[in-house]
Amino acid sequence: MAKMEIENVAIRGIATCVPENINEVSDYTLFSETEKKNFIQTVGVQRRRFAKKGTCASDLGVFATEKLLDALNWEKQSIDAIIMVTQSPDYPIPATAIIMQERLGFANTCLAFDINLGCSGYVIGLQTISSLLGKNKLKRAILIAADVPSGNLSFHDKSTYPLFGDAASATALEYNEEADKMYFISNSDGKDFDALYVPHGGMRNFAGPESFTIKEFEGGVKRNMTHMVLDGMRIFNFSIxxxxxxxxxxxxMSNASIEETDYFFTHQANKIMNETIRRKLKIPPEKFPYSIDEYGNTSSASIAVTMCHILGDTKTKVTGSFILSGFGIGLSWATAYLKLNSCLILPVSEYEQ
Amino acid sequence: MKDSIEHFISKIENEFEDIPEGSLNSNTNFREDFDWSSVNALILFSLLNIEYDVIITAEDIKPAETIQDLYNIVQSKTQ
Known part of the structure; x- marks a missing residue:
């Protein structure tokens, strides 16, 4: 059972960034006026950011990491590991984290690899990277969770195009004997892998000319086989x-309660789904913040984006108790309970090329 | 299920902003008399999950037409 307690690891800082280009749901020409109103109210997305063609998750990730390292005053050579959580890699191979190691000027002594996860990726990324830190282990590490889902969306698919947005996060972690224990539970269920996936482009269905033929599906949806397919009802039922x-x-597991927890930062899937989770657990709305209205569903970056959106401050550091919970593609779901002590959480910044 | 059909209907009326109180009955056809869309389906499934702890799938709801049919589905799942 993927249940873990991790000691002696402190999260020192979190930075996030989004592309400059704002895409308003009210400008989506495939929606009628009623559909726009219902979508904004129920799914919760008002607008989101789309990267320019050619801008990768790694470009956003490098930008967020540079900001964070500057703010923390960390030497680049002091980083022992970099993990990139993404489903928008630069290339099918090699791992994007290794390319980023060089771009960021981290040492060759640095451990670098990717994790192919989306909605649950931030929490599982934290779980993985924290496990590498310790007394006789690594001392400093950077977790990047970044995605550019816009690259795999069909404009003619109302279930995905207005929902997703691009973003990146960088999180700095350090071995520290005074740090509070972190608690993690993760689950996986591959049975419903095709509830949210891209059919072509891997080895199962190698990309060929037929991958780019536009086909029409139920409800006027048009997409090719390299576009993202989302079965919203299956994901909804799984999540709730x-x-x-x-x-x-x-x-x-962490002997904590809803009352003692300051915030529940959840993956920004879709407001109705997240609200169902909140209402079932009887969590007060003020402890359950959103960023989906401004940035949409930002995949693996969504939890960090929400933290920066709500708590971001360049001067005052953050102390408090938090639940972080990510769920979706895989299917995969993971929750962490952690206490931050004087953690630098920067406001969401705009990516500059 | 703990709720009568009247109770069940009033919960649905409360959940949807644009459905006036007292406008639904057990014979209301929710697909025709209702602005039935995937967004409204999610609102309804969310309500049924919170209130009755049931998961309704797209398959379950296919043969259903009236509010009574919906009530029966929820009832069969809570027994």
Missing amino acids: SKVPEQIANTLM
């Missing part, structure tokens, strides 16, 4: 049945 239980179990 699995996530509240996992959050409750994580609170129990």
Whole structure:
């Protein structure tokens, strides 16, 4: 069972960035006026950011990391590991984290690899990278969770095009004997892998000319086989049945309560889905913040983007108790309970080329 | 299920902003008399999950037409 307690690791800082280009849901020409109103109200997205063609998750990730290292005053040569959580790699191979190691000027002694996860990726990324730090282990590490889902969206798919947005996050972690324990629970279920996936481009269905033929599906949806396919109802039912239980179990495991937890930062999937989770757990709305209205569903970056959107401040550092919970593509779901002590959380910044 | 059909209907009326109180009955056809869309389906499924702890799938709801049919589905799942 992927249940873990991790000691002696402190999160020192979090930075996030989004592309400059704002895409308003009210400008989406495939929606009627009623559909726009319903989508904004129920799904919760008002606008999101789309990267310019050619801008990769790694470009946003490098930008966020540079900002964070500057603010923390960390030497680049002091970083022992870099993990990139992404489903928008620069190339199918090699791992994007290794390319970023060089771009960021990190030492060759640095461990670097990618994790192919989306919605749950921030939490599982934290779980993985924290496990590498310790007394006789690594001392400093950078976790990047970044995605450019806009590259895989069909304009003619109302279930995905207005929902997703591009963003990157960088998180700095350090071995520290005074740090509070962190608690993690993760789950996986590959049975419904095709509830959210890109059919072509891997080895199962190698990309060929037929991958780019536009086909028409139910409800006027048009897409090719390299576009993202989302079965919203299956993801919805999965999330509302699995996530509240996992959050409750994580609170129990850490001997914490909803009252003592300052904020529940969840993956920004879709407002109605997240609100169902919140209402089932009876979490007060003020402890359950959103960033989906401004940035959409930002995949693996969504939890950090929400933290920076709500708590971001260049001067005052953040102390408090938090639940972080990510759920979706895989299917995969993961929750962490952690206490931050004087953590620098920067406001969401705009990527400059 | 703990709720009567009247109770069930009033919960649905409360959840949707644009459905006036007292406008639904057990014979209301929710697909025709209702602005039935995937967004409204999610609102309804969310309500049924919070209130009755049931998961309704797209398959479950296919044969259903009236509010009574919906009530029966929820009832069969809570037994």
